Amino acid sequence: MSENGHSSRTRTAEPVVAAYRERILYALALIATVVLLPFSIGNFVKGYPLIGAVSMAVVLIFVADAIAIYLRRRLPVPIPVAFVVIMIALVIAIWGRGLLGIFWTFPAILLFHFVLERRLANLFNLTLVALVGGVAFYTLDADVALRIVAGQLLTIVFTNIFSYVVEAEQRKETEQRRRLGLLVRATNAGFFQWERASDERVYSGRLKEMLGHPPDADTSAWPPLPEFMHPDDRERRVSHFQEGARERGRAGAQRLATGGDFRLRHANGDYIWVHAQGLFIHGEDGRVARYIASLVDVSERYRQQEDLRRSHNQIEVQAQQLRDQNAALRDAIRVREEVERIARHDLKTPLNSILAALRQLREKRKPDARENELLGMVDGAAYRVLDLVNLSVDIYRMEQGAYRFSPRAVDLTALAESVARDVRAHADTKGVRIEARVDGEAAGPERRAYAWAEEMLCYSVIANLLKNAVEASPDGATVRIDFSQAGGQAVLRMHNDGVVPASVRRSFFEKYATYGKVGGSGLGTYSARLMARVQQGELSMHTSEEEGTVLELRLPALPEGAAPILHGAQGAAKADAVQDARPLPELRVLLVDDDEFNVAFVRSGLPSPPLEVVTAINGRAAVAAAKADPPDVVFMDLEMPVMNGFEAIGRIRALEVAAGRRPCKVIAFSSYDDDAIRRRCVEAGFDAYLSKPAPRERIHDILHAVAEGRVLPEPVRPQPPRPSGPEDPVDVDPDLLGALPRFVQTRTALIEELRGALLAGGREAVLRLAHKLAGSLALYRFDWAADESRAIRQAAADGGDLASLAGRCEALRRHLGTFKLRDRGDDGRAPQAAAGR
Amino acid sequence: MAARRKLLLVDDDEAVIEFLNVKLGGEFELMATGSPEKVLPLALDGQPDLVLCDIDLPGMDGGDISAALFANPQTRGIPVVFLTALVTPEDLAAKGHQLAGRAAISKQSPIEDIAARIRAALG
Numbered sequence A: 001m002s003e004n005g006h007s008s009r010t011r012t013a014e015p016v017v018a019a020y021r022e023r024i025l026y027a028l029a030l031i032a033t034v035v036l037l038p039f040s041i042g043n044f045v046k047g048y049p050l051i052g053a054v055s056m057a058v059v060l061i062f063v064a065d066a067i068a069i070y071l072r073r074r075l076p077v078p079i080p081v082a083f084v085v086i087m088i089a090l091v092i093a094i095w096g097r098g099l100l101g102i103f104w105t106f107p108a109i110l111l112f113h114f115v116l117e118r119r120l121a122n123l124f125n126l127t128l129v130a131l132v133g134g135v136a137f138y139t140l141d142a143d144v145a146l147r148i149v150a151g152q153l154l155t156i157v158f159t160n161i162f163s164y165v166v167e168a169e170q171r172k173e174t175e176q177r178r179r180l181g182l183l184v185r186a187t188n189a190g191f192f193q194w195e196r197a198s199d200e201r202v203y204s205g206r207l208k209e210m211l212g213h214p215p216d217a218d219t220s221a222w223p224p225l226p227e228f229m230h231p232d233d234r235e236r237r238v239s240h241f242q243e244g245a246r247e248r249g250r251a252g253a254q255r256l257a258t259g260g261d262f263r264l265r266h267a268n269g270d271y272i273w274v275h276a277q278g279l280f281i282h283g284e285d286g287r288v289a290r291y292i293a294s295l296v297d298v299s300e301r302y303r304q305q306e307d308l309r310r311s312h313n314q315i316e317v318q319a320q321q322l323r324d325q326n327a328a329l330r331d332a333i334r335v336r337e338e339v340e341r342i343a344r345h346d347l348k349t350p351l352n353s354i355l356a357a358l359r360q361l362r363e364k365r366k367p368d369a370r371e372n373e374l375l376g377m378v379d380g381a382a383y384r385v386l387d388l389v390n391l392s393v394d395i396y397r398m399e400q401g402a403y404r405f406s407p408r409a410v411d412l413t414a415l416a417e418s419v420a421r422d423v424r425a426h427a428d429t430k431g432v433r434i435e436a437r438v439d440g441e442a443a444g445p446e447r448r449a450y451a452w453a454e455e456m457l458c459y460s461v462i463a464n465l466l467k468n469a470v471e472a473s474p475d476g477a478t479v480r481i482d483f484s485q486a487g488g489q490a491v492l493r494m495h496n497d498g499v500v501p502a503s504v505r506r507s508f509f510e511k512y513a514t515y516g517k518v519g520g521s522g523l524g525t526y527s528a529r530l531m532a533r534v535q536q537g538e539l540s541m542h543t544s545e546e547e548g549t550v551l552e553l554r555l556p557a558l559p560e561g562a563a564p565i566l567h568g569a570q571g572a573a574k575a576d577a578v579q580d581a582r583p584l585p586e587l588r589v590l591l592v593d594d595d596e597f598n599v600a601f602v603r604s605g606l607p608s609p610p611l612e613v614v615t616a617i618n619g620r621a622a623v624a625a626a627k628a629d630p631p632d633v634v635f636m637d638l639e640m641p642v643m644n645g646f647e648a649i650g651r652i653r654a655l656e657v658a659a660g661r662r663p664c665k666v667i668a669f670s671s672y673d674d675d676a677i678r679r680r681c682v683e684a685g686f687d688a689y690l691s692k693p694a695p696r697e698r699i700h701d702i703l704h705a706v707a708e709g710r711v712l713p714e715p716v717r718p719q720p721p722r723p724s725g726p727e728d729p730v731d732v733d734p735d736l737l738g739a740l741p742r743f744v745q746t747r748t749a750l751i752e753e754l755r756g757a758l759l760a761g762g763r764e765a766v767l768r769l770a771h772k773l774a775g776s777l778a779l780y781r782f783d784w785a786a787d788e789s790r791a792i793r794q795a796a797a798d799g800g801d802l803a804s805l806a807g808r809c810e811a812l813r814r815h816l817g818t819f820k821l822r823d824r825g826d827d828g829r830a831p832q833a834a835a836g837r
Numbered sequence B: 001m002a003a004r005r006k007l008l009l010v011d012d013d014e015a016v017i018e019f020l021n022v023k024l025g026g027e028f029e030l031m032a033t034g035s036p037e038k039v040l041p042l043a044l045d046g047q048p049d050l051v052l053c054d055i056d057l058p059g060m061d062g063g064d065i066s067a068a069l070f071a072n073p074q075t076r077g078i079p080v081v082f083l084t085a086l087v088t089p090e091d092l093a094a095k096g097h098q099l100a101g102r103a104a105i106s107k108q109s110p111i112e113d114i115a116a117r118i119r120a121a122l123g
Helices: A005-010 A016-046 A049-070 A079-097 A105-115 A118-139 A142-187 A205-210 A231-246 A299-365 A369-399 A412-430 A455-472 A524-534 A596-604 A619-628 A645-659 A675-684 A696-708 A734-760 A763-779 A783-797 A803-818 B014-024 B036-046 B062-071 B089-094 B111-122
Strands: A190-195 A200-203 A254-256 A260-265 A271-282 A288-297 A408-411 A433-438 A450-453 A478-486 A489-496 A538-544 A548-556 A588-592 A612-616 A633-636 A665-670 A688-691 B006-010 B029-033 B050-053 B080-084 B102-106
Touching: A016 A049, A016 A105, A049 A079, A079 A105, A079 A118, A105 A118, A105 A142, A118 A142, A190 A205, A205 A288, A231 A260, A231 A271, A231 A288, A271 A299, A299 A369, A299 A596, A369 A455, A369 A524, A408 A412, A408 A455, A412 A433, A412 A455, A412 A478, A412 A489, A450 A455, A450 A489, A450 A548, A455 A478, A455 A489, A455 A524, A455 A548, A524 A538, A524 A548, A588 A596, A588 A619, A596 A612, A612 A619, A619 A633, A619 A645, A633 A645, A633 A696, A645 A665, A645 A675, A645 B102, A645 B111, A665 A696, A675 A688, A675 B089, A675 B111, A688 A696, A734 A763, A734 A783, A734 A803, A734 B014, A763 A783, A763 B014, A783 A803, B006 B014, B006 B036, B014 B029, B014 B111, B029 B036, B036 B050, B036 B062, B050 B062, B050 B111, B062 B080, B080 B111, B089 B102, B102 B111
Parallel strands: A433 A478, A588 A612, A588 A633, A633 A665, A665 A688, B006 B029, B006 B050, B050 B080, B080 B102
Antiparallel strands: A190 A200, A190 A288, A254 A271, A260 A271, A271 A288, A408 A450, A478 A489, A489 A548, A538 A548
């Protein structure tokens, strides 16, 4: 295989003979010596010593140059000198021998043409023709001379035409080689060639370079190419080669071998990736005689692919890490919410015990005024903690946009006074005074400021503002609270002389932003603003070196006619107890609670006799107690270890069913107090719900009602909010969304069937279909449609006119075609796309 | 982990079976049929821990099914719980959560309560 670049660069388009000039001269010199020598000697013999001498000189020159060429030495007689001698010899020969001498001119013309550069050759030849013509004209006759000259000129022309044609072909070939060279350089391919006959392997310079060897490295001792291959690739490549090499083909046919990528060992021990494309060339016997392969270094591509794969893997690993973190985070949030929920519950339980104990103290000791005041303070503080625990639930609801704002008249001045009492000790240590003014005058019993808001939220906001103000205020300064009315709003401005640092002003109200307070949660100002906004108000901050800091709280003012109520009324529990003089009935009471203080408190209000009271520490103990000695009434905590209240009531009800007993009254008794829990209680079979702390009178009321078989007092059965019409969004369980389209389809078909039955008067079919619809629609929470189906069934069962009910089917069908799904995250206010057919 | 307990669901409405499959399939092993006459063979064959049965069924009502199960010594011990749309949860609560002497759940109850009642009946 000829090498790619080197030869095409060095071989230019010069005359084709140029490359062979020395070889031609060498061959001619040998032939001339052999041919001329006898003639030369003959001339001496025949008496032409001069001709013999010059021809001998020519022979000697040829011999000398031939030897020099053979020995690769410089020519002793330069060619032009030799040729001048030849010309002189020819002239002398013609002069002496006439026509015989002329015959020698023809090989001379050819010699000059092939050995000299073209122009010089033509110059020599034309000179030769002129000399020969002249001598012939002089020594022979004019006719002969003319023909000799014409013959010689024609010889010169023919040789020139021949050379021109050969050179044109050569130029074409050179151009093709140049292009091929460019192509080969562009692919940067190396070549490998194998000859079957000689088992010779040829590596091109580029291939050697690719393998880390110099282009002219001696490869005679190199092992076969497969030994350079990576062990993992070798078997595959060799079997491809052997398969291809075994096939037979037409003589001279060329056949592409299977191409592919594999690794070759580099001189430094590494492997390079090459892409190979081979060609089998068949010999005369039809077998593969030669194999030629081009090899391109594709290591870079493989490196990039490897890099890409690695970065893909990294991204996948990072994505997995993110997924894991996300899951862990979700888990943590769930755990945190659970912990918060439990913590709230666990905080409320001992608080309830404190409140209960206070109550007992008051009832038993008849405290004097001072003691009553002290008890009132403890009572108030406990209620505030209880309210704050409840508030923490509300903050979450506010963030979710699920908080229900229930405003009433709130005495802001009273709240400020209450908070001021709480922070007084702290303020005193700094010598900070707190002043409250209403419309510029000192606040007093007659000078109050009210807002249309929620007391607990206002308490929290004011507490936050005042505590911060005292903390930020310089020692000995005054914190001023100014109440006023402006633009239909109640305005509270709290001023202190401290300054909020410039760096935190922008993020003052942001969540988790704290300043200068070690261990601050960064939630205070954030939740204060949240609470102001949820009450349709606003909280803003102004601070400067000159003016100090003002926090301004704006809340809706009281609407026309709203009556202010006194601060401090905390509902029934705090109202003065009205002793029920009636004797308690004789009942068996089962008291179930895992909190011993609570058990002790409730137990203390249940005198025996007349009551027979049994206590149980958890649900399981309660079930056992109920089985052993069925009670008349059970007060059951909901959240208990081992077995909770919901499971316990299920088992107690099951026991009653099994024994065929009348169900006892079971009262849920819990610190949880929200609609969902109440609803769950009712549906789990509880007869009433009491939130802790329950006043003793309420417990006694329940006992009286149980004994008298009266409907139990409120809150007994808070009805869950039911959809009132077909326009209300449907609260489908997310798990069932996949089954929903088919459900709607089959229900629509059932409604059609029902309508047909109504019109046809098939009462049995109507009862069956309406019942089927009612049951399935209720399960999927199509509450309105379920109620409607039940109503149709009831009307049919009561003997109503069936055909007149067909119109209600149409309404049902329309509802299923147009209903909207309740957005569970947003309380239904932003219904999702219609999910009808 | 304890073996999942097995429920036999009886309801002629595929939508109800589908609903119960989705909501209870994770906790219980479920078998289902819409044909009352298949209940006894299925109960004998599969020995469910509980039969959750609609009341108003074509040809044979829940009471018949309950009686058929009770009549066979091999299925007598299997508790039957009615799941019905005939009554509201409030009415059922007033009736001590039973109908025709059997535990009953209203189809209007939230699925959490249905599941809790099944657990309670399983003991």
